[in-house]
Amino acid sequence: MEHYEKSIIPLIESVYANLTPLEKTIADFFIHNREEMDFSSRNISQLLYVSEASLSRFSKKCGFKGYREFLFHYRQTFSSSDEPAADDQTKLVLNTYQELLNKTYSLVDIPQMERILKILTTKKRIYVYGRGSSGLAADEMRFRFMRIGLNIVSITDHEMMRMNTVVISNDCAVIGISVSGQTEAVINSLRESKKQGAATILMTSCKEREFQKFCDEVLLFAVKEHLENGKAISPQFPILVMLDLLYSRFLQSDKFRREALHEYTLNVITPVPKDKNGLR
Known part of the structure; x- marks a missing residue:
């Protein structure tokens, strides 16, 4: 592996x-x-x-x-x-994950990662848009990056994406997540956000020239349609792998402070045990 x-x-x-x-x-x-x-x-x-x-x-x-x-x-x-034996379902699933990891490794562009990292560290507020499984990945990104000091909001409702456009400015970055690259609400929101002066990033498995007109960065992640047993794999997996790579670089950019913030956040959300009198 x-x-x-x-x-x-x-x-x-x-x-x-x-x-x-x-x-x-x-x-x-x-x-x-x-x-x-x-x-x-x-x-x-x-x-x-x-x-x-x-x-x-x-x-x-x-x-x-x-x-x-x-x-x-x-x-x-x-x-x-x-190829693994056709009746070995465990090997099929694990090898599909391995192939996705290999594909992700092939797609990693270190200079692009550094450019995205600069956007994340210089913008005052980050918005992440996604629908369906991509929306779940957007929420996961918010939970993880918020814990290490990023001012980040995830939006998964298409009407809220449209309404949020009014608060977008050049102090913001907007990240859209769409596996197909055809999620209309996400793509249109990125296009409008670019008009408002925001830095825009699209995370997708589909490379289109059209995206270059309104996206500062198009971050490709591995696609699963052509994998042998793709239907057994969560569509979030390749997205989360790429998010982990971004998270790791973001954490290392200011390791001491961000790890301290992460520890502080965990302490805040962890309930304080009560004593024998029921007091905290």
């Missing part, structure tokens, strides 16, 4: 929704392939019944100069590990 590998598969998955049907055929092959083989453009084009030009266009949509560069990175991260 301690071995991590860099992989370009999360990059493929982040642009998957923007691919043409033909390009999705190519993406599905590279996402699910587990065998070492001849990956030359000629062989793959014949295997998938696509043109070599289609392979080149697909590679460019994934962020590479062409198929040759894409293949170089794909070969570096290729693994031929055996």
Whole structure:
């Protein structure tokens, strides 16, 4: 469980929704392939019944100069590990978690983490928006970061998100959480918050060029749709892993003071035991 590998598969998955049907055929092959083989453009084009030009266009949509560069990175991260037995449900679930962790490791961008950390430490108030399971993750972020001194509020109701826009200013940062990147209430609130001068961060599994127009940072987390046993995994898991990475860096940025705040908060919320007379 301690071995991590860099992989370009999360990059493929982040642009998957923007691919043409033909390009999705190519993406599905590279996402699910587990065998070492001849990956030359000629062989793959014949295997998938696509043109070599289609392979080149697909590679460019994934962020590479062409198929040759894409293949170089794909070969570096290729693994031929055996799949767990189909009837071993425990292994399937645990290996799905492991794959999510590997994908998260591949997506971590340290300079971006530092930029987000700067936003969190310089803005007077942080708002976190999310709906459904993403709303639960937003609440978890508020609970954790509040304990170490961050002025943070989570909002999970779409009407409250709209109303909250009136108090947004350039002293604020707004973090939106949407696994699909299509949660209308969250996306619209980020767009409006940007107009109000706030720093805006979107946490999502989907990479869209449109987000760059109203988001200062788009923090990608691992997606589970293409994992073998994804339905057994909570959709909050990849979000919480990325939040843990942010939390760890935030804590270390002023470790002594933040740990003291955390301890103080725990003491405040822990009930004081009563003596034998019923007094505290």
